[in-house]
Amino acid sequence: MSRFTGLCLFVLAALPHALADVDVSGIYGLVERRMPRHVGKFTLKGMDGEGDAFVISDTKGHSGGVTVECTTTNACARGLYTYVTEFGEVDIWWTGSRLHELALPLPKVGKPVSGSAIVPYRYHFNTVTFGYTTAFCGFDKWSLLLDWLALRGVNLPLAWNGYEKILIEVFQEVGLSDAEIFEFITGPAFLPWNRFGNEQGSWGGTLPVQFVEDQFALQKQILPRMVELGMTPILPAFTGFVPRAMASHYPNASIVNGSSWSGFLTALTNDSFLEPFDPLFPQMQKSFITKQQEAYGNITHFYTLDQYNENDPFSGNTSYLSSVSSNTVDSLRAADADAMWVLQGWLFFSSETFWTNDRVEAYLSGAPSDDSVLILDLYTEAQPQWNRTNSYFGKQWVWCQLHDYGGNIGMEGNLPAITQGPIAALHANGSSMVGMGLTMEGQEPGNELVYDALLDQAWSTTPLNISDYVTKWATRRYQVKSLPLNLKEAWGILGSTVFSNQDLASQATIKSILELSPDTTGLVNRTGHHPTKIPYDTNSTILAALELLVQTSKSTPALKTVPEFAFDIVELSRQLLVNRFVDHYNNLIGVWNSTSSSPRDVLLAGQPLLNLISDLDTLLFTNENYLLSTWISDARQWAHGNASYAAYLEYSARNQITLWGPDGEINDYASKQWAGVVGEYYGARWEAFISTLVGTKTSGQAYNSTVVKQVMLSIGETFSRKTWGSASEETWGTKGDTFTVVDVLLKHWT
Numbered sequence: 001m002s003r004f005t006g007l008c009l010f011v012l013a014a015l016p017h018a019l020a021d022v023d024v025s026g027i028y029g030l031v032e033r034r035m036p037r038h039v040g041k042f043t044l045k046g047m048d049g050e051g052d053a054f055v056i057s058d059t060k061g062h063s064g065g066v067t068v069e070c071t072t073t074n075a076c077a078r079g080l081y082t083y084v085t086e087f088g089e090v091d092i093w094w095t096g097s098r099l100h101e102l103a104l105p106l107p108k109v110g111k112p113v114s115g116s117a118i119v120p121y122r123y124h125f126n127t128v129t130f131g132y133t134t135a136f137c138g139f140d141k142w143s144l145l146l147d148w149l150a151l152r153g154v155n156l157p158l159a160w161n162g163y164e165k166i167l168i169e170v171f172q173e174v175g176l177s178d179a180e181i182f183e184f185i186t187g188p189a190f191l192p193w194n195r196f197g198n199e200q201g202s203w204g205g206t207l208p209v210q211f212v213e214d215q216f217a218l219q220k221q222i223l224p225r226m227v228e229l230g231m232t233p234i235l236p237a238f239t240g241f242v243p244r245a246m247a248s249h250y251p252n253a254s255i256v257n258g259s260s261w262s263g264f265l266t267a268l269t270n271d272s273f274l275e276p277f278d279p280l281f282p283q284m285q286k287s288f289i290t291k292q293q294e295a296y297g298n299i300t301h302f303y304t305l306d307q308y309n310e311n312d313p314f315s316g317n318t319s320y321l322s323s324v325s326s327n328t329v330d331s332l333r334a335a336d337a338d339a340m341w342v343l344q345g346w347l348f349f350s351s352e353t354f355w356t357n358d359r360v361e362a363y364l365s366g367a368p369s370d371d372s373v374l375i376l377d378l379y380t381e382a383q384p385q386w387n388r389t390n391s392y393f394g395k396q397w398v399w400c401q402l403h404d405y406g407g408n409i410g411m412e413g414n415l416p417a418i419t420q421g422p423i424a425a426l427h428a429n430g431s432s433m434v435g436m437g438l439t440m441e442g443q444e445p446g447n448e449l450v451y452d453a454l455l456d457q458a459w460s461t462t463p464l465n466i467s468d469y470v471t472k473w474a475t476r477r478y479q480v481k482s483l484p485l486n487l488k489e490a491w492g493i494l495g496s497t498v499f500s501n502q503d504l505a506s507q508a509t510i511k512s513i514l515e516l517s518p519d520t521t522g523l524v525n526r527t528g529h530h531p532t533k534i535p536y537d538t539n540s541t542i543l544a545a546l547e548l549l550v551q552t553s554k555s556t557p558a559l560k561t562v563p564e565f566a567f568d569i570v571e572l573s574r575q576l577l578v579n580r581f582v583d584h585y586n587n588l589i590g591v592w593n594s595t596s597s598s599p600r601d602v603l604l605a606g607q608p609l610l611n612l613i614s615d616l617d618t619l620l621f622t623n624e625n626y627l628l629s630t631w632i633s634d635a636r637q638w639a640h641g642n643a644s645y646a647a648y649l650e651y652s653a654r655n656q657i658t659l660w661g662p663d664g665e666i667n668d669y670a671s672k673q674w675a676g677v678v679g680e681y682y683g684a685r686w687e688a689f690i691s692t693l694v695g696t697k698t699s700g701q702a703y704n705s706t707v708v709k710q711v712m713l714s715i716g717e718t719f720s721r722k723t724w725g726s727a728s729e730e731t732w733g734t735k736g737d738t739f740t741v742v743d744v745l746l747k748h749w750t
Contacts, residue, residue: 021046022070025228026228027080030077030150033143034099035100038104041106042067043065045069052072052074052075052117052120053070053075053116054075054114054116055070055114057112064105073228074155074229081152081153085476087107091476092144093445093564101479118426119433122152122153122154122156122435122458123154123157123435124158126439127160129440129441130160131190146222149231154455156231156232156302158233159222159235161218162218162219163191163195164215170284170287170288170291173287174250176243182207183201186199186200186207187203187204187205188211189635189653189656190656196311197241197311198269198309199261200271235299237289237305238281240275241271243272255273255274258270273307273314276328282335288335301339305342313354318358318362324363324366325373329373339372341367341374342376344378348385360392364395365393367395373396374398377399378439380425381402381421382417384421386425386433387425399426403438403450405509407672408671409446410512412447412499412509413501415495422436422454423461423462438451445567449499450499466496467492477564487552490544491545493540493544497536505528505535506527506534510532514616515668515672518688519708520589520693524585530669534579542579550739553565566738569738570738573746574616576750578673588693591605609690612749613678615744616679617680621735622734622736624733626673627674627675629732630732632724633732651720651721654719657670659713667712692708
C-alpha cells in the first residue's frame with residue numbers, strides 16, 4: 001500500500017462512510033428550496049463504492065426523470081450540480097440562485113455520466129472570512145452560501161459562529177467574572193482576530209451579550225444544514241488565549257504574553273496565552289469541547305486551532321515548540337479520542353524568518369501521528385509552503401487558494417496555478433496532500449470564476465482546459481444555449497489575462513489607489529501584500545471585454561434581464577474606472593510638481609479625479625451587490641429594534657471597512673468599492689487632498705504628509721461614527737439603470 005493510499009483510507013473513515021443507504025434527505029431539501037418546480041423529477045439514492053463518487057442517468061421507467069446515485073451525501077450534491085450545470089446550463093451564484101430556471105421537461109442525460117473527487121477533502125473558509133464577509137449575515141444568506149458549497153462539492157467547511165458563547169462559559173467555570181471576560185472579547189466585526197490571539201478588548205463599546213446569544217442561535221441553524229448537506233463542520237477548540245485577569249486568578253499557571261500586532265496599543269494586543277503544557281489547558285479544552293458537543297451534538301472530530309497567526313511563539317527552542325503542539329493534540333484527544341487538529345499554515349509564510357524548517361518540523365512533530373493534524377497551505381497558488389517543508393514533513397495538508405485580502409474588490413486570479421498546481425502537488429514524490437480548498441479572506445462575487453475553477457478541479461484528474469472551462473462557465477452564467485461570439489471573445493480575453501495573472505508581485509488582491517489614503521507618493525505600482533500594480537493593459541483587456549458585453553446587450557436585449565450579466569457589466573465598468581483613476585492621479589501629481597504650474601492648474605488637474613469618483617458611485621448604486629447599505633443593514637438587523645445597539649453595530653461595521661481600529665491602525669485594509677463609501681468617504685478624502693495641494697501651491701509652503709494623514713484619519717473617524725438613523729427605505733436600495741449609466745461612462749472615460 002502506498003503512503004498516499006493509506007492517507008486516503010484514513011480520511012475516508014473520518015468523513016461520512018460510503019454506504020448504499022446514503023442519507024439524501026438534505027439534498028432533496030435543497031431541490032425543494034432551489035428548484036421547487038422540479039420536486040419529484042429527481043431520484044437520489046446511495047450506491048456502494050469508496051470515496052466521493054456519483055453516477056447520473058435518465059430514470060428508468062420515468063419519462064423526464066433523472067437519477068443521481070452516490071456513495072456519500074456530498075457526492076450526491078455534486079452529482080446534482082454536475083447535471084444542472086452540464087445538461088441544464090443553470091447555476092447557483094453568490095449573487096443568487098438560477099437553479100429554478102432549469103428547463104422542464106428535464107434535459108436527457110443519454111449515456112450515464114460518472115464523477116469522483118480526486119481528494120477526500122474539499123475545504124472552505126478562512127477564519128477572517130467570518131469578519132470580512134459573514135460577520136453580520138443572517139441565516140437567509142447562510143442558506144444560499146451553504147447550498148453553493150454543497151453543490152460544488154465542499155465537504156469540510158469551517159464553522160466559527162457561536163464560539164464566544166461556549167468560551168464565556170468555560171471562562172466563567174474557571175472563576176473569571178463577566179467584566180474580566182468582556183474586557184478581553186472584541187467587537188462584532190473584529191472577533192476573528194480575538195480568536196487568533198491578535199487582539200483583545202474593544203473600541204466603540206463592549207460586545208453585547210445579546211450578540212453572543214444570537215450568534216449561538218445562528219450556529220444552531222447553520223450546523224444542522226451543513227450536516228444534512230453532507231458536510232463535516234470544522235468546529236473551534238480552546239486555543240489558549242485568555243483574559244489578562246487569568247494570571248491573577250492562577251498566579252502559578254504558565255501564562256505568557258503574545259507579541260504585539262499591527263501597531264495596536266498594548267491594551268488591545270499582546271494577548272495572554274495559557275501554554276498547553278500547563279495542567280489548566282487540558283482542563284479548559286475538555287470543558288470547551290464537551291460543552292460544544294452538548295450544544296450541537298457529536299457531529300465532527302475536526303477542530304480549528306491557531307496559536308501563532310502573525311504572533312510569534314514565546315520561544316524558538318525546538319523542544320519548546322514540540323511541547324506546545326504535542327500537548328495541544330493531547331488536550332484535543334483527551335476530549336475527543338478521534339480529534340483532528342486543523343491549522344492555517346499562514347504562519348509559516350507570514351513569519352518565514354522565524355519559522356525555519358527546523359522549527360516547522362519540531363512544531364509539527366509534536367503531533368503524535370500523521371493523521372492527527374491537517375494543515376491548510378493557505379496561499380498555495382502563489383507562496384506554497386508544502387514544497388519547502390517536504391510536504392509538511394509527512395503531515396496531511398490541503399492545497400488552498402488565498403484571495404481577496406480584507407474582502408477588497410478587484411478583478412484578479414491565476415487560473416494556470418489553480419488548475420495545474422494541485423495536480424502537480426498531489427502527484428509529487430512523497431506528497432501528503434489530501435485536499436483542495438478556498439481560503440479567501442473575503443468573498444466578493446467579482447472573482448467567482450477562479451473560486452469555481454479550483455473546486456471543479458477537485459473533481460478532475462487532469463488540469464482543466466482554461467479556455468474551454470471559461471466558455472462553459474460563461475454560457476451557464478448567462479443562461480444561453482450557446483455563447484454569442486462577442487461574449488466568448490470577451491471572456492476569452494479575461495480568462496487569458498486578468499484571470500491568468502502569474503505576476504507574483506501582484507496576486508490575490510489588486511487594490512485600487514482610489515481606496516488608499518491620498519498622498520503624493522507611495523500609491524502607484526505597489527507590489528507584495530496589497531499591491532496596486534496593474535499587471536495587464538487596461539485597454540486591451542478590461543475595456544475590450546466591457547465593450548463586447550455592451551455590444552451584445554444591445555444586439556441581444558434579453559441579456560439585460562440576467563442578473564449576472566448586469567453584475568458583470570458593472571464589475572468591468574468599475575474596474576475600468578478605478579484603473580483610469582491612476583492615470584488622472586499621475587497627471588495631478590505631475591502638474592503639482594511642476595514649477596511652472598499655478599494653483600488653478602492643480603485644481604483643474606484634480607477635478608477629473610472627483611468626477612470619476614462621482615461617476616463610480618453612480619454606477620455602483622445601480623446594482624444591489626455594491627451597496628454600503630447592505631453591509632449596514634445586515635449589521636443593524638441584530639439590534640432587534642434597539643436604536644443604541646443598532647448604532648453600536650453600525651459603528652463596528654463602518655470602522656472595519658475604513659480605519660480598522662480606533663486610530664486607523666490598519667487603515668483601508670478592508671476597503672470596499674461600494675456605493676455610499678466611494679462617493680461619501682473616498683470622495684471627501686480626495687477632495688481634501690486636492691484642496692491641500694492647491695493650498696501648498698498657493699502659499700508656497702511645503703507639503704506635510706503627516707498633517708494630511710491626520711486629516712484623512714479625521715474624515716475616517718467622522719464616517720465611522722455616522723448612522724443611517726431615520727433614513728427613508730429608498731435610501732437603502734439601488735437607483736438608476738446600469739446600462740444607461742454605463743453608456744454615459746464609456747463616452748466619458750474611454
